Amino acid sequence: MSTIAIAGTPQASEPPANVAGNHPAGAVRKCDTTGLPVCKTAERYVKLNAVMAVVFLLVGGVSALLLGLTRWPSVHLLPVDWFYRILTAHGLNMLIFWIIFMEVAILYFVGTTLLNSRLASKALAFTSFAMMLTGALLVNAMVFTGRADVMMTSYVPLRAHPGFYLGVILFAVGTLIGVINFFATVYIAKRDHTYEGSVPLVAFGAIAAAIIAVVTLLHGAIVMIPAFLWSLDLIGQPDAAWYRLVWWGLGHQSQQINVAAMVSVWYFLAHITTGAKPLNQAVCRGAFVLYILFINIASAHHLLVDPGVGATWKIWNTSYAMYLAVLASMIHGFTVPASVELAMRKKGFDKGLFGWLFAAPWRNPGFSAFFLSLVIFGFLGGITGVTLGTQQINIIAHNTLRIPGHFHTTVVGGTSLAFMGLCYYVVPLVFRREYAWRGLVRVQPYVFAAGITLMALAMSFAGSYGVPRRHWDIEFSGAPFSPGFDAAAHFMMGLVGVGAVVAFIGLLVFILLTVHAVFLGRSNEGRAMTAW
Amino acid sequence: MSLTVPEKGWFKAPTGSERLWIGLALAWCMVLTLMMPFWHLRGKQNSTGEAYRVKPADFAARVARFVDANKVGELAGITVVAPAPGTDIYLQAQMWRWYPVLKLKKDQTYRLHVSSLDLQHSLSLQPMNMNFQILPGYDHVLTVTPTMAGEYSIICNEFCGIGHHMMVGRIIVEE
Ligand code: HEM
Ligand SMILES: [Cu+2]
Ligand SMILES: [Cu+2]
Numbered sequence: 282m283s284t285i286a287i288a289g290t291p292q293a294s295e296p297p298a299n300v301a302g303n304h305p306a307g308a309v310r311k312c313d314t315t316g317l318p319v320c321k322t323a324e325r326y327v328k329l330n331a332v333m334a335v336v337f338l339l340v341g342g343v344s345a346l347l348l349g350l351t352r353w354p355s356v357h358l359l360p361v362d363w364f365y366r367i368l369t370a371h372g373l374n375m376l377i378f379w380i381i382f383m384e385v386a387i388l389y390f391v392g393t394t395l396l397n398s399r400l401a402s403k404a405l406a407f408t409s410f411a412m413m414l415t416g417a418l419l420v421n422a423m424v425f426t427g428r429a430d431v432m433m434t435s436y437v438p439l440r441a442h443p444g445f446y447l448g449v450i451l452f453a454v455g456t457l458i459g460v461i462n463f464f465a466t467v468y469i470a471k472r473d474h475t476y477e478g479s480v481p482l483v484a485f486g487a488i489a490a491a492i493i494a495v496v497t498l499l500h501g502a503i504v505m506i507p508a509f510l511w512s513l514d515l516i517g518q519p520d521a522a523w524y525r526l527v528w529w530g531l532g533h534q535s536q537q538i539n540v541a542a543m544v545s546v547w548y549f550l551a552h553i554t555t556g557a558k559p560l561n562q563a564v565c566r567g568a569f570v571l572y573i574l575f576i577n578i579a580s581a582h583h584l585l586v587d588p589g590v591g592a593t594w595k596i597w598n599t600s601y602a603m604y605l606a607v608l609a610s611m612i613h614g615f616t617v618p619a620s621v622e623l624a625m626r627k628k629g630f631d632k633g634l635f636g637w638l639f640a641a642p643w644r645n646p647g648f649s650a651f652f653l654s655l656v657i658f659g660f661l662g663g664i665t666g667v668t669l670g671t672q673q674i675n676i677i678a679h680n681t682l683r684i685p686g687h688f689h690t691t692v693v694g695g696t697s698l699a700f701m702g703l704c705y706y707v708v709p710l711v712f713r714r715e716y717a718w719r720g721l722v723r724v725q726p727y728v729f730a731a732g733i734t735l736m737a738l739a740m741s742f743a744g745s746y747g748v749p750r751r752h753w754d755i756e757f758s759g760a761p762f763s764p765g766f767d768a769a770a771h772f773m774m775g776l777v778g779v780g781a782v783v784a785f786i787g788l789l790v791f792i793l794l795t796v797h798a799v800f801l802g803r804s805n806e807g808r809a810m811t812a813w
Numbered sequence: 814m815s816l817t818v819p820e821k822g823w824f825k826a827p828t829g830s831e832r833l834w835i836g837l838a839l840a841w842c843m844v845l846t847l848m849m850p851f852w853h854l855r856g857k858q859n860s861t862g863e864a865y866r867v868k869p870a871d872f873a874a875r876v877a878r879f880v881d882a883n884k885v886g887e888l889a890g891i892t893v894v895a896p897a898p899g900t901d902i903y904l905q906a907q908m909w910r911w912y913p914v915l916k917l918k919k920d921q922t923y924r925l926h927v928s929s930l931d932l933q934h935s936l937s938l939q940p941m942n943m944n945f946q947i948l949p950g951y952d953h954v955l956t957v958t959p960t961m962a963g964e965y966s967i968i969c970n971e972f973c974g975i976g977h978h979m980m981v982g983r984i985i986v987e988e
Contacts, residue, residue, distance in 0.1 A: 436929065557815075586946050672860065750970065
C-alpha cells in the first residue's frame with residue numbers, strides 16, 4: 282500500500298458550503314494524499330517559517346550539547362563566560378525561535394487548509410516573517426558577541442545591549458502580525474462561507490493558541506519596551522518585582538500557547554496516523570476554552586517565593602485557577618488516547634485491555650512521536666508541574682535543577698517532540714519530498730524521548746539535592762565556603778550529561794534527515810506520499 | 814473527526830467513561846485546590862512574601878549598623894555576627910558574596926531581612942535546600958527558627974554574572 286489511509290475523509294453527506302473555497306484562480310492545489318485544499322501563498326510561508334524553525338533548532342541544539350557537557354561534572358567543557366552565553370542562546374533559540382516559527386507555520390496551515398480558505402494577506406505574511414527573522418538574527422548577534430549575557434529572562438537590573446531588546450521586540454511584533462494574519466484568514470473563511478457549521482477541532486485548538494498568543498505578546502510589549510528604553514538610558518530602571526510579574530505573564534502564558542498548539546498537533550497526528558476521532562467534541566473544545574480562561578493567573582507560580590507578593594495572592598492564583606487549566610490537560614490526556622483506542626478497536630485490534638495499544642503503528646514516526654509526547658508531557662510534565670506549583674514545595678524547588686527538569690518534559694519531550702512528529706507529515710505533504718533512511722527516522726522519536734527523559738529525571742533528582750540551575754560550577758571553585766553536595770547529586774549530574782548527549786543525537790538525526798528531505802528528498806508531486 | 818467540521822449536533826454532554834473521568838479529574842482538582850490554603854495553615858514552612866521597599870544604599874547602611882553592633886570575629890575573610898535572639902537580623906546579597914556570616918542560636922526566632930545591593934539573587938540554604946528570591950529595592954523578611962545546630966551554606970541560585978558560582982555564604986547555628 283503506498284498511500285496513507287485517512288479514515289473518515291470528508292463524507293459526501295457533509296459538503297462544505299462553498300466547496301471551491303475563496304481562492305483566486307490558480308492559487309490553490311489539491312493535496313495528492315489527503316485531497317485537502319492547499320493555498321499556495323500559505324504553503325510558501327509555511328515552508329519559510331518551518332525551515333527557519335529547524336535552523337534555530339540546530340543553533341539551540343548545538344548549544345544544548347555544550348550545556349549538557351558543561352554540567353556533566355567530569356567533563357565541565359565550557360569556560361564560565363561561554364557557559365552563560367550559550368545558556369542564554371539555548372533558551373532563546375529553543376523556547377522562542379524554534380517553537381514560535383513552527384507555531385506560525387501551523388497557524389497558516391490550519392487557517393487555510395482546514396478552513397478551505399486563502400491566506401488573508403501575503404503582505405502581512407511577508408512582513409511578519411521578515412520581522413521575526415530580523416529579530417531572531419539580531420538577538421543571536423547580540424548574544425554570541427557577548428553583549429547580552431542576561432539569560433532569556435533578562436531580569437532587570439541585568440542589562441543587555443539595546444539591540445537585544447530591540448531584537449526581541451521585533452520578533453514579538455512579527456509574531457503578532459502573523460497571528461493577526463491568521464485571525465484575518467479565519468474571518469474571511471467565515472465571511473466567504475468556505476466551510477459549514479463550526480470550525481474543525483484542530484482549527485479550534487489553533488484559535489485557542491492564537492488567542493493566548495495575543496494576550497502573551499501584549500505582556501511582552503509591556504515589559505520589553507520599558508527594558509529597551511532603559512537600556513538606551515531614556516528612562517529609569519524598571520522595578521525588579523514589577524518586571525518579574527509582567528515578564529512571567531509573557532513567559533508562562535507562552536507555555537500555554539505551546540500546550541494548546543501541541544494538543545492540536547496530537548489530535549492531528551492521532552487522526553492522520555490511526556484515524557482517531559474525538560469521542561465528544563464539546564468536551565475537547567471546552568478544555569481548550571479552559572486554557573484560555575484560566576492560564577493567565579497561573580503565571581503566579583513563578584513568583585511563589587518572591588518578596589512583595591503576599592501569601593493570599595500566591596494561594597489564590599496558583600490553586601484556584603491553576604487547577605482548572607490542569608483539568609483541561611487531564612481532559613485532553615484522556616480524550617486523545619481514548620480516541621486512538623476507539624479507532625484501533627474499530628479496526629479489529631480488540632484483544633484484551635491493551636491489545637489496541639500493542640497493535641498501534643509504533644513504526645510510524647508520526648505516531649510514535651505523538652504518543653511519546655503524550656506520555657512524557659502527561660505523566661512527567663504534568664505531575665512535576667503541579668507539584669512544583671505548590672506553594673510549599675516551591676520553596677524546595679525554586680531555581681534548582683528541578684525546574685529545567687520539569688520543563689524539558691513539557692516543552693521538549695512534549696511540544697518539541699510532537700512538532701517533530703508533525704514534520705514527518707509536513708515534509709511529505711507540504712514540501713512534497715520524501716524522507717530517506719526511513720529506518721533511522723523510525724527510531725528517532727525513541728532516541729530523542731529516551732535522552733530527554735533521562736536528562737529531565739536526572740535534573741529533577743539533582744535539583745532535589747539542591748543543585749542550582751543556571752550554574753557553572755557545583756564545586757564552587759573560588760568561593761569562600763563549599764556546600765559540598767551529596768555524591769548522589771554528582772552522579773545525577775553525570776546522568777544529565779549522558780541524557781543530553783543521547784537527546785542531542787536524536788535531535789541531530791531529526792535535523793539532518795529533515796534538511797536532507799527538504800532539499801534533496803525524492804519528490805512525490807502528483808502522487809500520494811509514501812506511507813510510513 | 815478533528816480535521817473537518819464536526820457533524821451537526823456535536824454539542825452534547827459527555828457520557829460513559831469520559832464523563833466519569835471528567836468527574837474524577839474535577840474532584841481531584843478541587844482536593845488540590847483545598848490543599849493549598851490547608852497546607853498554608855497547617856504546614857510549618859511558608860513563603861509569605863513579607864517585604865518592604867528599601868533603597869539599596871539605605872539597606873547597606875542598616876547592614877553596616879547591624880554588623881558593627883554584633884560582630885564577634887571573622888571567617889574566611891567575612892565578618893561574623895552573633896545577634897541577640899528574637900531580634901531583626903540582616904543579610905546582604907551583592908555580586909558575589911553574602912554578608913555577613915550569621916551565628917544564630919538553636920530554637921530561637923529571628924526576623925531575617927535580606928535584600929540585594931545590585932542584581933537579582935536567590936538565597937538557597939543548603940543542605941536544607943530552601944530557596945527565596947532576593948530583589949534589589951525589596952527588603953525580604955523571613956521569619957526563621959533554626960531547629961538543628963550545625964553549619965549551613967547559602968548559595969546563590971539566580972544568575973548574577975560571571976562570579977555567580979562563587980557567591981557562597983554561611984550561617985552557623987549553635988546549641
Ligand atoms: C537535545 C535537546 C536538549 C538538551 C540536551 C537540553 C539541555 C539543556 C541544559 C543542560 C540546560 C541548562 C540547565 C541549567 O544549567 O540551568 C537547558 C536549559 C534550557 N533549555 Fe534545554 N535542552 C534541550 C532542548 C531544549 C528545547 C527543545 C527547549 C525548548 C523548546 C529547551 C529549553 C530550555 C530552556 C528554556 C532552558 C533554560 C534556559 C535558562 O535557564 O535561561 N531545551 N537545556
Ligand atoms: Cu547572586
Ligand atoms: Cu547568583
